[in-house]
Amino acid sequence: MLRVDPRSSTPIYKQIEFRIKELILKGALKSGEKLPSVREMAVLLTINPNTISKAYGNLEREGIIETLRGKGTFITANYKGSVDEKKMEYIREVLKTIILEASYSGIDKEEFINIVKQIFSEIRSEKV
Secondary structure, three states: OOOOOOOOOOOHHHHHHHHHHHHHHOOOOOOOOEEOOHHHHHHHHOOOHHHHHHHHHHHHHOOOEEEEOOOEEEEOOOOOOOOOHHHHHHHHHHHHHHHHHHHHOOOOHHHHHHHHHHHHHHHHHOOO
8 A cells, every 4th residue: 555765865754645635636545535544554664653643744744644533544535735825835846956957868848748647647557
């Protein structure tokens, strides 16, 4: 289900958040589907339960998952992503860094836009 790379510079809890969002977008996780408990996920990924708890907590604050006491953690029904000002600012900063790197690597605007379109297509339509 999920994979994390402990050697990555991206914190493990962020990798978990990203991967769950990706699985939802690709249709591999559906509204109402139950996620493994914090302890189960920690065992599956062989990482500290606090790391899973942090990722789940962030996803819950975003409205992507919900925890029902005594029942488990589920993908929120009919989740519609929303972009607040803080998240938009973060996305702009990340894109700015990526565009700068692409420019220094000799990738022009049209080629960059094509790459973005291709990745967007893969994320939105590819089934896992």
